[in-house]
Amino acid sequence: RKEVEQDPGPFNVPEGATVAFNCTYSNSASQSFFWYRQDCRKEPKLLMSVYSSGNEDGRFTAQLNRASQYISLLIRDSKLSDSATYLCVAWYSSASKIIFGSGTRLSIRP
């Protein structure tokens, strides 16, 4: 089992829709979590840090459920520009270890 697992997608949704991704992690020692987005042939860019139970930034909401060991990302009122691959990241500070998920591909259609 991978340490960080994501549904690879692709998710193909119409503009304006709400879309949610889940990411599960296997190591309960994970302390910090992040969502990154990566456009084709570009570097990953930080979307949100996820700590405590979650946080919200405009159309994006990230939630953390430590009991069930998953992190979710919700995108409301999706835009064409949201089309990208979304990477889930778990960080284990005590082990100096960071694990990237393989990413979920999202395609927003007009």
Place this chain on the structure above:
Amino acid sequence: NAGVMQNPRHLVRRRGQEARLRCSPMKGHSHVYWYRQLPEEGLKFMVYLQKENIIDESGMPKERFSAEFPKEGPSILRIQQVVRGDSAAYFCASSPGQGVRGREPHTDTQYFGPGTRLTVL
């Protein structure tokens, strides 16, 4: 405040040559990470360094690959005797510091450079 810088952006090498990839972290960042991304695949962690120290090289191939982050100057990822399978995008990221229990989690946040695309002919 310049972001993470990597050079060259594109590098072409013939089989058997050496490739040197450079990464300058963001100002004030003392932690550097290298990742490899093969076409149509996810990011694979290679190595985590602090100044003059390798903290975790568990993702680094045992042969031909090495990394350093000297006291002065950029971090270098070196690939000796390159083979076609080394063709990939190599990303560097930096962070302010390693998160420690009780500290702000933002110290763990990594910021990525634009990457170096290595092509081995």
